[in-house]
Amino acid sequence: MxxxxxxxxxxxxxxxxxxxxxxxxxxxxxxxxxxxxxxxxxxxxxxxxxxxxxxxxxxxxxxxxxxxxxxxxxxxxxxxxxxxxxxxxxxxxxxxxxxxxxxxxxxxxxxxxxxxxxxxxxxxxxxxxxxxxxxxxxxxIAAAGSTIWNCICAFGGLEKGDLVLTLGTGGVSILTLQIAKALGAQVAITSSSNDKLERCKAMGADFCVNYRENEDWPTALMAETGGRGADIIVETAGLNSIEQSIAACAPNGRIALIGALSGQLDKVPQLAGLIGKNVTMKGITAGNREMLGELVDLISRTGLExxxxxxxxxxxxxxxxxxxxxxxxxxxxxxxx
CATH class of the missing domain: 3.90.180.10 (Medium-chain alcohol dehydrogenases, catalytic domain)
Structure with missing residues (x-):
């Protein structure tokens, strides 16, 4: 072979x-x-x-x-x-x-x-x-999908109407958008491309922020959401962006740290916001077979592609x-x- x-x-x-x-x-x-x-x-x-x-x-x-x-x-x-x-x-x-x-x-x-x-x-x-x-x-869906399920369901405790924020438009982020929408959540997403954000809107994204045009994108997101912030954040960029994710978080929010796409840590992040908002942050390695099976059932029921x-x-x-x-x-x- x-x-x-x-x-x-x-x-x-x-x-x-x-x-x-x-x-x-x-x-x-x-x-x-x-x-x-x-x-x-x-x-x-x-x-x-x-x-x-x-x-x-x-x-x-x-x-x-x-x-x-x-x-x-x-x-x-x-x-x-x-x-x-x-x-x-x-x-x-x-x-x-x-x-x-x-x-x-x-x-x-x-x-x-x-x-x-x-x-x-x-x-x-x-x-x-x-x-x-x-x-x-x-x-x-095996690696990315089971990880997302762990982030937003097992850890995040997603409830219908929660706001899920995902960063960028790579494979994990787009799949997060699709899974969260299928589960009845609202979704916010960031990108440096307005064309990609328009495609995200067509896929159901409720809030879209261009982080290149808005360096302080958490403030822009807060403005779009009426000051609400995200209940669950799937953090793909890593600790370099964690201060911004905390700023974009709602009180009692949950941040699932799963990646480091922004590269090596270039400064010590200030984490006081975790306390001020009572935010929970957890590293997520992946998901298990049971979680993957639940995602397969969701896809089978909803026709998610x-x-x-x-x-x-x-x-x-x-x-x-x-x-x-x-x-x-x-x-x-x-x-x-």
Missing amino acids: RAYEIGPQDGLDSLRLVERDTPTPCPGEVAVKVHAVCLNHRDLLTLKGQYGALKSEDRIPVSDGVGSVTALGDNVSGVEIGQRVIAPNFVTWLDGKFTPAIFGQDLGISRDGWLAETIIMPADAIIAVPDGVSDDAAAS PLIDRKFTFDDAPAAFTYLESGDHMGKVMITL
Whole structure:
């Protein structure tokens, strides 16, 4: 079979296409023929050697994908050949609270990921994809979607009518917009592009702020919301923007810190606003299988279709990584097989 490896992790050119024997499942595992995968920011960091310690050069990357079961290992039940499936990127985190042990089985990081023609999965990690859920939707939700569900539901305690703020228009932020709207929330979103903000409005965003035109964008957002502020913030930029997120927060708001797209911390943030507004801030690593299953149910019920910005063929996978790095995308970047 064909597969991609992360190589020496010295840049995007590190990605290499190789031929491997098609893997066979051991007891408790299934083999999955891959249909499509979606990229996340951490896939870029991994190729650059910036996502923790360097990995084995033969690691297969990418944590999000969908495929169909082609073979069953011994002692596997409740799974059918041909069944479409996805899995959380932390394949041993089935339910319950976070534990650092989950990092030992992280797709595309500490365990081979989806960017191959066939992959092996633990049978108890997979989730069957309902007939009404497209491959596009299924391939784009495992890592980002379960994380969002943890942020706004498990941690955020979302209630209908709450205001959710998400930063930027990348894959996580656009999916946050779509999921939050499907759950009955209001949504505010930021971008440096008015064209992208207009598209967000068309997708249901209630409040849109251009942070390039409004350097003090929290004040602009407060003006738009009548001084209300956000009940839940999905903070993708990192601690460099945390002061602004606190300023945009409503009293008793919840900030889910999930990323660091703004880069390394360049100053010590002032966090007094957490106390003044009684704000709760929590780091969110990802979501578990149970959370991902709840999201699949929501998509099945509502017909939600995550926004796919562009699709690349398997042969053009390096171009997909380059496009993601450019930041020109809005929504998810997909590779199809």
